[in-house]
Amino acid sequence: MKVAAKQIGAAIVVLAAIHVGLGLLPEPPFTVPMNLVLFFTNVFVFHAAAATLARRSARTVGLFLVGYFVLFLLVLVLLGKTPLFILLVVAYASLFASPVLLGFFVIFVLSFVLLQPYAFETFVPLALIYSTLWRVRRVTSRFVRICLGCGLVAFGIVLFPLIHLAGEDSVQTLWRTFVRPEVRDALWLSLASSTLATLVVGLWGIPLAYALARVDFPGKRWVESLVDVPILVPQSVAGVALIVLLGPGSILGGALESLHLPISGSLVGVVIAQVFVAAPFLIKTTMTAFESVPLRLELASRSLGASPAATFWRISLPLASRGILVGGTLAWARAISEFGCIVLFASSPVTAPVLVHTEFLRAGVSESRPIAVLLLVICLWVFVMLQFGQTLMPFALRRPRRERRP
Amino acid sequence: MIEVQHLGCGFGDFALDDVSLRIGKGEYCVLLGPSGCGKSVLLQTIAGFFPPTVGRILVDGRDVTAQAPEQRNIGLVFQQAALFPHLSVRGNIEYGLRARRVPGVEARRTVDELIDRLGLGAVLPRPVATLSGGEAQRVAIARALAVRPVLLLLDEPLSALDHNARLELQAELARLHKELGLTTLHVTHSRDEAAALGDSLAVMLGGRIVQTGTLAELREKPRCPFVARFLGLDSSTAVSRPLCVAACLDEPGCCPCEGVDGKGEG
Numbered sequence: 203m204k205v206a207a208k209q210i211g212a213a214i215v216v217l218a219a220i221h222v223g224l225g226l227l228p229e230p231p232f233t234v235p236m237n238l239v240l241f242f243t244n245v246f247v248f249h250a251a252a253a254t255l256a257r258r259s260a261r262t263v264g265l266f267l268v269g270y271f272v273l274f275l276l277v278l279v280l281l282g283k284t285p286l287f288i289l290l291v292v293a294y295a296s297l298f299a300s301p302v303l304l305g306f307f308v309i310f311v312l313s314f315v316l317l318q319p320y321a322f323e324t325f326v327p328l329a330l331i332y333s334t335l336w337r338v339r340r341v342t343s344r345f346v347r348i349c350l351g352c353g354l355v356a357f358g359i360v361l362f363p364l365i366h367l368a369g370e371d372s373v374q375t376l377w378r379t380f381v382r383p384e385v386r387d388a389l390w391l392s393l394a395s396s397t398l399a400t401l402v403v404g405l406w407g408i409p410l411a412y413a414l415a416r417v418d419f420p421g422k423r424w425v426e427s428l429v430d431v432p433i434l435v436p437q438s439v440a441g442v443a444l445i446v447l448l449g450p451g452s453i454l455g456g457a458l459e460s461l462h463l464p465i466s467g468s469l470v471g472v473v474i475a476q477v478f479v480a481a482p483f484l485i486k487t488t489m490t491a492f493e494s495v496p497l498r499l500e501l502a503s504r505s506l507g508a509s510p511a512a513t514f515w516r517i518s519l520p521l522a523s524r525g526i527l528v529g530g531t532l533a534w535a536r537a538i539s540e541f542g543c544i545v546l547f548a549s550s551p552v553t554a555p556v557l558v559h560t561e562f563l564r565a566g567v568s569e570s571r572p573i574a575v576l577l578l579v580i581c582l583w584v585f586v587m588l589q590f591g592q593t594l595m596p597f598a599l600r601r602p603r604r605e606r607r608p
Numbered sequence: 609m610i611e612v613q614h615l616g617c618g619f620g621d622f623a624l625d626d627v628s629l630r631i632g633k634g635e636y637c638v639l640l641g642p643s644g645c646g647k648s649v650l651l652q653t654i655a656g657f658f659p660p661t662v663g664r665i666l667v668d669g670r671d672v673t674a675q676a677p678e679q680r681n682i683g684l685v686f687q688q689a690a691l692f693p694h695l696s697v698r699g700n701i702e703y704g705l706r707a708r709r710v711p712g713v714e715a716r717r718t719v720d721e722l723i724d725r726l727g728l729g730a731v732l733p734r735p736v737a738t739l740s741g742g743e744a745q746r747v748a749i750a751r752a753l754a755v756r757p758v759l760l761l762l763d764e765p766l767s768a769l770d771h772n773a774r775l776e777l778q779a780e781l782a783r784l785h786k787e788l789g790l791t792t793l794h795v796t797h798s799r800d801e802a803a804a805l806g807d808s809l810a811v812m813l814g815g816r817i818v819q820t821g822t823l824a825e826l827r828e829k830p831r832c833p834f835v836a837r838f839l840g841l842d843s844s845t846a847v848s849r850p851l852c853v854a855a856c857l858d859e860p861g862c863c864p865c866e867g868v869d870g871k872g873e874g
Contacts (some may be wrong), residue, residue: 498690501746504677504702505655505684507755516707520694596694 211250213273217244236284243288250295266298277315280331286315305332323365329360344388346540364578371572376579385557388582391406392554395469396537399476400484400530407485407533408526412518414485415492426489433482437542440478445549448474471548476477491525492518531588538581609633609655610759610791615663617653624650624660625815630842631759633668633810634789637805640838644690646815647795647855654793655684662867669757678707682825683752687764689744691736697747700725704755722750726780742773746780761793766801778804799840829864 221241224231232240247270255263273294290311296301313325331354335347342350379385386387414426421464432440448455448465459463465471494516503513519526539556549556554577562570574580613712613792624646631637641647653660656677672680691700701722701752705715716820723729726746727867731739739769752760766774781804794805802809810820811834819831823839830836846853 494688498686499692500687501652501655501657501677502658502684502686502690502751503692503703503707505680505682506707506751507678507681508703508707509678510678514709516703517692521692 203469210249213248214245217241217248232346240287242283243291243534247291247295251298251341254299263380276311281315281321290315303332304337305336316483323362323369328355329456331355333356336570355518367575368578373400375572376576379586380576384552385554385573385576388554388557389553389576391472391551392538392577392578393584394533395472396476396480396552398469398478399473400534401535402473402477403481403484403533404526404530407481407529408488408519410493411485412486412514415489416497429485430482432479437479437540438546441475441543441546444475444478444543449547455545465548467548467550469551472544472551472553475543476540479540479543480537483536484529487529487532488522488526491522491529492527495521507572520596524592527595531585531592534588535581535585586599609668610793611664611666612650613666614666615650615653615659615660615665615851617649617660617662618796623815624653627663627812627815627817629817629820630762631793633791636785636794636807637810638794638802638808639810639812640796640799640802641812642838645812647797647812648763649797649815650812651684651763651793654759655682655761656680660754681757682753683755683757683760683763685745685748685760685765686754687768689739689741689748691739691744691747691751693736695736696732697728697734697739700736700747701728701750701754703751707791718754722754725784726750727836728838740773741769742777745769745773745777748784749784751782753784753790758791759792760792764796765794766798767796781805789867794823802869811838827856 218241220235221244225237229240230237239504251263251266260427270291273287273291277283277290297307307326309325314321314326317324331351334354335351335518338350339347380389392461406534414422435443440606448457448458448471450464455465457516465474499517500513501522503517504510508516539555540560544553545556545559552560554573558570558574558577561573610629610631612627615627617618617624627646627650629637629639629650639650640649649658652658654665656672656675656679660673664671667680668683694701695703696804698719702715702719702743705718723732726749728743728746728750730744736744736747741840747770749765762781766777768847769777778801781794784790785805794801796802806823807818808822809826813825813834819826819835826835826839827841830839830841
């Protein structure tokens with residue numbers, strides 16, 4: 203639809219009439235200068251719209267008007283913020299031509315106008331989700347996009363408490379908390395013990411996983427199920443079980459204590475508790491990784507003169523390394539997040555999750571929150587680093603080339 | 609010289625039953641048979657991956673039946689090249705030499721010579737995962753040859769290739785055998801490959817070797833209708849009945865050969 207000069211003139215006259223009408227009302231909603239500003243804003247919006255919508259269908263023009271009306275209702279009528287309305291409506295008219303920018307604009311309005319207290323926490327994830335969906339719009343069906351969008355938004359809601367928590371404390375508060383010796387000790391202990399626990403699990407878990415992936419024996423299914431038992435057992439139950447076996451009053455615990463090897467109350471106790479809960483994650487993932495290494499590669503290696511052990515080191519282990527690292531990351535994450543079992547069995551030395559709990563009991567949420575944030579940030583950082591590390595590992599199966607639609 | 613004596617093993621659906629085979633030094637033997645007849649099991653038993661329940665395997669008069677695969681020095685090439693995806697092309701070829709701790713200079717000379725011989729210079733810098741089927745299979749052959757095996761086992765090496773690559777690699781195999789004179793056992797279900805490559809043929813059915821001999825001998829006197837049909841002979845060719853019954857006495861569907869499809873797919 204072509205907008206002629208005559209029509210533009212007519213539209214401006216109509217706009218002017220509306221604003222004069224508003225000004226002449228018995229109780230004018232705007233002061234005269236504000237009314238004037240609004241008038242010029244509307245002229246600009248109309249002009250921008252006329253330029254960008256000149257060749258669009260009537261439906262697009264309708265959508266533009268609906269968007270304008272929604273902004274009008276939301277910001278001007280509901281919130282009564284005239285300057286904000288002017289700003290947003292000018293931005294709206296300028297961005298309407300580009301769908302991707304318009305999407306970000308909608309998210310911006312949603313986050314910063316409607317969800318003002320959580321503006322930043324909602325804007326960043328929503329913008330990321332939107333840009334992801336925008337990027338895959340050509341290569342996926344609408345159904346997959348809807349699944350992806352809804353799933354990501356729901357998942358964002360699940361993670362929202364953490365995202366919100368991470369932004370709660372100022373950097374200064376965090377630093378003041380971090381330099382407290384008991385906090386630093388607890389964080390160091392948590393990092394060290396969960397790393398140690400992961401290494402211990404790896405030491406016996408990787409050989410076990412390899413054997414389970416390569417040998418069939420009667421009862422193998424049972425062994426595989428038993429590996430999962432620590433996931434199923436409630437943490438407090440595991441804690442009680444360890445106390446009964448290794449606690450100060452028990453036979454084994456007493457014997458070790460008389461040898462000056464106390465289990466509970468030492469780093470060893472923490473590591474034992476973490477090994478118990480972390481083992482299944484590493485073993486299961488590693489087993490899958492070894493199963494994905496084709497058997498004929500191992501046969502080829504052996505026919506070339508490599509012993510079974512050499513084949514394991516040169517072929518199976520490198521090709522499963524990515525999966526092993528994934529399993530190690532999961533095990534590490536599980537170990538550092540362990541609370542219930544440790545608080546019962548090895549409550550001293552204090553690990554970071556236990557410290558968050560005791561500080562909460564002692565001084566309430568304001569004292570434990572910065573420690574929680576510190577732990578969260580450190581865990582996320584390590585997790586991201588390990589995830590990145592996986593991409594550097596070789597991969598056993600040839601990944602199918604992504605087919606691109608013309 | 610390779611001798612397989614009265615070999616038998618049961619392994620699920622695949623079984624070997626009293627298999628005897630003799631491959632002379634430098635001979636190119638083609639083992640021909642339909643899918644599921646036990647060809648691959650026989651090959652993997654010779655390579656050492658399945659222990660036989662009865663029988664012996666002799667390499668140059670030495671009994672290797674009890675040896676582990678890595679001690680036998682028998683090269684093996686699979687249908688899919690089974691290259692190690694985390695190693696380079698050169699790393700793949702020299703893998704066996706490294707596993708045997710061959711000194712670096714000597715290993716490099718051997719690998720360079722094989723790269724020349726198989727014309728692999730162009731694919732050296734490429735990641736293994738990007739090689740075409742024919743290129744990957746050449747690398748796999750070079751890898752198996754690098755350790756100077758006493759016997760080369762080829763398990764349907766051409767079956768996964770497209771027509772042109774198959775003809776090319778078939779010519780390559782013939783040339784390599786002529787140059788190196790390596791004792792070779794080549795398993796296939798294609799009689800064209802058998803005719804083009806084999807000094808001698810062994811026809812297998814249902815876990816047994818039905819007949820051995822040169823192509824001419826088998827054409828002349830196929831032992832049973834199955835062999836005749838599998839070699840693509842006219843059904844009017846004379847088949848000596850009594851021998852046939854002796855060869856596959858209780859093999860259902862072999863004699864008289866109704867129900868046996870000689871053109872099985874791999």
